Protein backbone atom coordinates (compact mmCIF):
# COMPACT_ATOMS: atom_id res chain seq x y z
CA UNK A 1 0.00 0.00 0.00
CA UNK A 2 1.38 3.43 -0.89
CA UNK A 3 1.51 6.52 1.37
CA UNK A 4 -1.81 8.17 0.80
CA UNK A 5 -3.56 10.82 2.83
CA UNK A 6 -5.72 9.46 5.65
CA UNK A 7 -8.80 10.52 3.70
CA UNK A 8 -8.00 8.34 0.75
CA UNK A 9 -8.47 5.05 2.53
CA UNK A 10 -11.90 3.54 2.05
CA UNK A 11 -13.30 2.52 5.42
CA UNK A 12 -16.60 1.08 4.21
CA UNK A 13 -15.22 -2.43 4.73
CA UNK A 14 -12.24 -3.33 6.90
CA UNK A 15 -9.27 -2.28 4.72
CA UNK A 16 -6.54 -4.83 3.92
CA UNK A 17 -3.45 -4.63 6.13
CA UNK A 18 -0.37 -4.52 3.96
CA UNK A 19 1.99 -7.46 4.49
CA UNK A 20 4.73 -5.36 6.13
CA UNK A 21 2.43 -3.76 8.73
CA UNK A 22 2.89 -5.06 12.22
CA UNK A 23 -0.29 -6.26 13.90
CA UNK A 24 -0.29 -7.64 17.45
CA UNK A 25 -1.09 -11.36 17.27
CA UNK A 26 -4.25 -11.24 19.38
CA UNK A 27 -6.22 -14.43 19.25
CA UNK A 28 -9.81 -13.92 18.20
CA UNK A 29 -12.18 -15.77 20.53
CA UNK A 30 -14.49 -18.37 19.01
CA UNK A 31 -17.70 -16.92 17.61
CA UNK A 32 -16.15 -13.51 16.91
CA UNK A 33 -15.86 -12.28 13.32
CA UNK A 34 -13.28 -10.12 11.55
CA UNK A 35 -14.88 -7.02 13.02
CA UNK A 36 -14.27 -8.36 16.55
CA UNK A 37 -17.80 -7.44 17.60
CA UNK A 38 -19.85 -9.54 20.00
CA UNK A 39 -23.11 -10.73 18.40
CA UNK A 40 -24.86 -9.10 21.34
CA UNK A 41 -24.14 -7.32 24.59
CA UNK A 42 -23.61 -9.43 27.69
CA UNK A 43 -26.50 -10.03 30.08
CA UNK A 44 -25.50 -8.59 33.40
CA UNK A 45 -26.33 -10.00 36.80
CA UNK A 46 -27.84 -7.87 39.56
CA UNK A 47 -24.36 -7.85 41.10
CA UNK A 48 -22.89 -6.46 37.88
CA UNK A 49 -25.52 -3.73 37.81
CA UNK A 50 -24.76 -2.89 41.44
CA UNK A 51 -21.05 -2.56 40.63
CA UNK A 52 -21.95 -0.06 37.89
CA UNK A 53 -24.22 1.88 40.25
CA UNK A 54 -21.57 2.06 42.98
CA UNK A 55 -18.85 3.12 40.55
CA UNK A 56 -21.19 5.71 39.10
CA UNK A 57 -22.10 7.10 42.52
CA UNK A 58 -18.45 7.38 43.51
CA UNK A 59 -17.42 9.23 40.34
CA UNK A 60 -20.34 11.60 40.41
CA UNK A 61 -19.23 12.79 43.85
CA UNK A 62 -15.76 13.65 42.59
CA UNK A 63 -16.41 15.08 39.14
CA UNK A 64 -18.22 18.40 39.58
CA UNK A 65 -15.62 21.15 39.29
CA UNK A 66 -13.09 18.67 37.91
CA UNK A 67 -14.65 17.14 34.79
CA UNK A 68 -15.03 19.14 31.57
CA UNK A 69 -18.39 20.82 31.09
CA UNK A 70 -18.91 18.84 27.87
CA UNK A 71 -18.36 15.58 29.74
CA UNK A 72 -20.87 16.38 32.50
CA UNK A 73 -23.41 17.56 29.93
CA UNK A 74 -22.93 14.29 28.00
CA UNK A 75 -23.42 12.18 31.13
CA UNK A 76 -26.75 13.88 31.68
CA UNK A 77 -27.99 13.82 28.13
CA UNK A 78 -27.24 10.10 27.86
CA UNK A 79 -28.80 9.36 31.22
CA UNK A 80 -25.95 7.06 32.21
CA UNK A 81 -26.98 7.12 35.85
CA UNK A 82 -30.45 5.66 35.38
CA UNK A 83 -29.36 2.43 37.08
CA UNK A 84 -27.38 -0.64 35.99
CA UNK A 85 -25.02 -1.14 33.07
CA UNK A 86 -26.46 0.84 30.16
CA UNK A 87 -28.00 -1.01 27.23
CA UNK A 88 -25.78 -0.28 24.22
CA UNK A 89 -28.67 -0.27 21.74
CA UNK A 90 -30.66 2.33 23.67
CA UNK A 91 -27.50 4.35 24.32
CA UNK A 92 -26.60 4.25 20.62
CA UNK A 93 -30.03 5.57 19.66
CA UNK A 94 -29.56 8.61 21.90
CA UNK A 95 -25.96 9.18 20.90
CA UNK A 96 -26.76 8.60 17.23
CA UNK A 97 -29.35 11.35 17.30
CA UNK A 98 -26.78 13.75 18.78
CA UNK A 99 -23.59 13.07 16.82
CA UNK A 100 -24.09 9.94 14.71
CA UNK A 101 -21.94 7.70 16.94
CA UNK A 102 -22.87 4.27 18.24
CA UNK A 103 -21.46 2.02 20.96
CA UNK A 104 -20.68 -1.59 20.02
CA UNK A 105 -19.73 -4.50 22.32
CA UNK A 106 -16.31 -6.19 22.09
CA UNK A 107 -15.03 -9.14 24.19
CA UNK A 108 -11.62 -7.69 25.09
CA UNK A 109 -8.93 -5.36 23.82
CA UNK A 110 -9.08 -5.58 20.03
CA UNK A 111 -6.31 -5.14 17.42
CA UNK A 112 -5.37 -1.52 16.68
CA UNK A 113 -6.34 -1.60 13.03
CA UNK A 114 -9.83 -2.94 13.84
CA UNK A 115 -10.27 -0.35 16.61
CA UNK A 116 -9.26 2.44 14.20
CA UNK A 117 -11.64 1.12 11.56
CA UNK A 118 -14.59 1.25 13.98
CA UNK A 119 -13.70 4.79 15.03
CA UNK A 120 -13.44 5.85 11.38
CA UNK A 121 -17.06 4.68 11.08
CA UNK A 122 -18.16 6.48 14.25
CA UNK A 123 -18.56 3.24 16.20
CA UNK A 124 -17.05 3.14 19.66
CA UNK A 125 -15.99 -0.40 20.71
CA UNK A 126 -16.71 -0.89 24.40
CA UNK A 127 -15.66 -3.80 26.61
CA UNK A 128 -18.59 -6.02 27.35
CA UNK A 129 -17.60 -7.20 30.80
CA UNK A 130 -17.64 -5.29 34.09
CA UNK A 131 -14.98 -5.46 36.80
CA UNK A 132 -15.60 -7.41 39.99
CA UNK A 133 -15.64 -6.09 43.55
CA UNK A 134 -12.05 -7.24 44.02
CA UNK A 135 -10.82 -4.98 41.18
CA UNK A 136 -13.26 -2.19 42.02
CA UNK A 137 -10.63 0.56 42.38
CA UNK A 138 -8.22 -0.34 39.64
CA UNK A 139 -8.19 -2.60 36.61
CA UNK A 140 -5.74 -2.64 33.77
CA UNK A 141 -8.01 -3.98 31.04
CA UNK A 142 -10.72 -1.49 30.09
CA UNK A 143 -14.16 -2.72 31.14
CA UNK A 144 -17.61 -1.40 30.36
CA UNK A 145 -17.39 1.20 33.12
CA UNK A 146 -14.18 2.72 31.81
CA UNK A 147 -15.33 2.55 28.20
CA UNK A 148 -18.90 3.75 28.56
CA UNK A 149 -18.72 6.07 31.55
CA UNK A 150 -15.25 7.36 30.65
CA UNK A 151 -15.40 7.71 26.88
CA UNK A 152 -18.98 7.91 25.67
CA UNK A 153 -20.10 11.22 27.26
CA UNK A 154 -17.44 13.13 25.29
CA UNK A 155 -18.84 11.67 22.06
CA UNK A 156 -21.88 13.92 22.53
CA UNK A 157 -19.65 16.92 21.85
CA UNK A 158 -19.73 17.52 18.07
CA UNK A 159 -16.10 18.64 17.74
CA UNK A 160 -14.71 15.90 19.96
CA UNK A 161 -16.89 13.38 18.09
CA UNK A 162 -15.24 14.47 14.82
CA UNK A 163 -11.79 14.30 16.40
CA UNK A 164 -12.34 10.66 17.37
CA UNK A 165 -13.42 9.73 13.86
CA UNK A 166 -10.41 11.51 12.35
CA UNK A 167 -8.19 9.75 14.85
CA UNK A 168 -9.45 6.42 13.56
CA UNK A 169 -8.57 7.37 9.99
CA UNK A 170 -5.22 8.68 11.17
CA UNK A 171 -4.46 5.32 12.76
CA UNK A 172 -4.32 3.62 9.39
CA UNK A 173 -2.01 6.31 8.09
CA UNK A 174 0.30 6.01 11.10
CA UNK A 175 0.50 2.25 10.57
CA UNK A 176 1.69 2.80 7.02
CA UNK A 177 4.43 5.06 8.39
CA UNK A 178 5.24 2.63 11.19
CA UNK A 179 4.61 5.39 13.75
CA UNK A 180 1.79 3.86 15.73
CA UNK A 181 3.56 4.37 19.07
CA UNK A 182 3.78 8.11 18.45
CA UNK A 183 0.11 8.37 17.51
CA UNK A 184 -0.64 6.20 20.54
CA UNK A 185 1.04 8.78 22.77
CA UNK A 186 -1.26 11.43 21.32
CA UNK A 187 -4.29 9.27 22.17
CA UNK A 188 -2.94 8.72 25.65
CA UNK A 189 -2.35 12.39 26.39
CA UNK A 190 -5.65 13.56 24.88
CA UNK A 191 -8.44 10.95 24.79
CA UNK A 192 -7.28 9.16 27.96
CA UNK A 193 -5.55 11.83 30.07
CA UNK A 194 -6.35 15.20 28.51
CA UNK A 195 -7.07 18.42 30.40
CA UNK A 196 -8.88 21.45 29.00
CA UNK A 197 -8.58 25.04 30.14
CA UNK A 198 -12.09 26.34 30.80
CA UNK A 199 -13.04 29.85 31.89
CA UNK A 200 -13.66 28.55 35.44
CA UNK A 201 -10.37 26.65 35.60
CA UNK A 202 -8.70 23.45 34.50
CA UNK A 203 -10.96 20.48 33.82
CA UNK A 204 -10.38 16.87 32.78
CA UNK A 205 -11.84 15.37 29.60
CA UNK A 206 -9.69 12.21 29.41
CA UNK A 207 -11.48 8.93 30.07
CA UNK A 208 -8.59 7.47 32.06
CA UNK A 209 -8.89 10.35 34.49
CA UNK A 210 -12.68 10.45 34.68
CA UNK A 211 -13.36 6.75 35.21
CA UNK A 212 -11.12 6.33 38.27
CA UNK A 213 -11.32 7.54 41.86
CA UNK A 214 -7.99 9.25 42.45
CA UNK A 215 -6.77 10.65 39.18
CA UNK A 216 -9.45 13.32 38.73
CA UNK A 217 -8.29 15.04 41.91
CA UNK A 218 -4.60 14.46 41.17
CA UNK A 219 -4.73 15.64 37.55
CA UNK A 220 -6.57 18.86 38.28
CA UNK A 221 -5.33 19.83 41.75
CA UNK A 222 -2.17 18.03 42.89
CA UNK A 223 1.22 19.76 42.97
CA UNK A 224 3.23 16.75 41.73
CA UNK A 225 2.36 16.59 38.01
CA UNK A 226 3.42 18.98 35.26
CA UNK A 227 0.65 20.67 33.30
CA UNK A 228 1.81 21.76 29.89
CA UNK A 229 0.03 23.23 26.86
CA UNK A 230 -0.58 20.57 24.20
CA UNK A 231 1.97 20.62 21.40
CA UNK A 232 1.53 17.68 19.04
CA UNK A 233 5.16 17.42 17.91
CA UNK A 234 6.28 17.29 21.53
CA UNK A 235 3.58 14.90 22.75
CA UNK A 236 4.24 12.39 20.00
CA UNK A 237 7.83 12.15 21.22
CA UNK A 238 6.85 11.62 24.86
CA UNK A 239 6.79 8.34 26.75
CA UNK A 240 3.86 7.53 29.06
CA UNK A 241 3.07 5.29 32.04
CA UNK A 242 0.17 2.89 31.83
CA UNK A 243 0.03 1.68 35.42
CA UNK A 244 0.25 4.79 37.59
CA UNK A 245 -0.88 8.40 37.85
CA UNK A 246 0.63 10.52 35.07
CA UNK A 247 3.71 12.67 35.82
CA UNK A 248 2.57 15.12 33.11
CA UNK A 249 -0.76 16.24 31.68
CA UNK A 250 -1.21 18.21 28.47
CA UNK A 251 -3.78 20.97 28.32
CA UNK A 252 -5.86 22.15 25.36
CA UNK A 253 -7.62 25.54 25.09
CA UNK A 254 -10.75 24.02 23.60
CA UNK A 255 -11.84 21.05 21.50
CA UNK A 256 -11.47 23.12 18.37
CA UNK A 257 -7.88 23.83 19.44
CA UNK A 258 -7.37 20.05 19.61
CA UNK A 259 -9.04 19.54 16.23
CA UNK A 260 -6.91 22.23 14.60
CA UNK A 261 -3.67 20.85 15.92
CA UNK A 262 -4.45 17.32 14.72
CA UNK A 263 -7.20 16.73 12.18
CA UNK A 264 -6.52 19.93 10.24
CA UNK A 265 -2.82 19.22 9.95
CA UNK A 266 -1.13 16.75 7.64
CA UNK A 267 1.13 14.47 9.72
CA UNK A 268 3.23 13.19 6.78
CA UNK A 269 6.17 15.49 7.51
CA UNK A 270 5.94 14.82 11.21
CA UNK A 271 5.99 11.03 10.70
CA UNK A 272 9.00 11.31 8.46
CA UNK A 273 10.93 13.36 11.01
CA UNK A 274 10.01 11.30 14.10
CA UNK A 275 12.79 9.07 15.41
CA UNK A 276 12.09 5.48 16.41
CA UNK A 277 10.91 5.31 20.01
CA UNK A 278 10.37 8.21 22.39
CA UNK A 279 12.71 11.15 23.01
CA UNK A 280 11.31 12.62 26.23
CA UNK A 281 10.72 11.00 29.59
CA UNK A 282 7.17 11.29 30.88
CA UNK A 283 8.23 13.67 33.68
CA UNK A 284 10.44 15.93 31.55
CA UNK A 285 9.91 19.65 31.05
CA UNK A 286 11.64 20.92 27.91
CA UNK A 287 12.51 24.28 26.48
CA UNK A 288 9.62 24.59 24.03
CA UNK A 289 7.01 23.82 26.70
CA UNK A 290 4.28 26.25 27.56
CA UNK A 291 4.33 25.38 31.26
CA UNK A 292 1.09 26.05 33.11
CA UNK A 293 2.27 24.31 36.26
CA UNK A 294 5.70 22.92 36.90
CA UNK A 295 5.15 19.79 38.98
CA UNK A 296 7.20 18.94 42.05
CA UNK A 297 7.07 15.26 40.96
CA UNK A 298 7.14 14.31 44.63
CA UNK A 299 4.59 11.52 44.14
CA UNK A 300 6.79 9.91 41.48
CA UNK A 301 10.03 10.58 43.40
CA UNK A 302 8.63 8.90 46.51
CA UNK A 303 7.94 5.74 44.52
CA UNK A 304 4.45 6.15 43.10
CA UNK A 305 1.84 3.40 43.21
CA UNK A 306 2.59 0.62 45.63
CA UNK A 307 5.05 2.71 47.67
CA UNK A 308 2.33 4.23 49.79
CA UNK A 309 3.24 7.71 48.54
CA UNK A 310 0.40 10.22 48.86
CA UNK A 311 -0.85 11.46 45.49
CA UNK A 312 -0.21 15.09 46.36
Ligand code: PHE
Pocket residue numbers: 006163166167170173186262263264265266267268
Ligand atom coordinates in the same frame (compact mmCIF):
# COMPACT_ATOMS: atom_id res chain seq x y z
N1 PHE B 1 -4.36 14.92 10.31
C1 PHE B 1 -3.54 13.86 10.79
C2 PHE B 1 -2.80 13.14 9.65
O1 PHE B 1 -2.53 13.72 8.66
C3 PHE B 1 -4.25 12.86 11.56
C4 PHE B 1 -4.96 13.10 12.85
C5 PHE B 1 -6.28 13.46 12.85
C6 PHE B 1 -4.39 12.72 14.03
C7 PHE B 1 -6.99 13.52 14.01
C8 PHE B 1 -5.08 12.75 15.18
C9 PHE B 1 -6.39 13.13 15.19
O2 PHE B 1 -2.47 11.99 9.78
Ligand code: CO
Pocket residue numbers: 142146147150151192207208
Ligand atom coordinates in the same frame (compact mmCIF):
# COMPACT_ATOMS: atom_id res chain seq x y z
CO1 CO C 1 -9.89 4.14 27.32
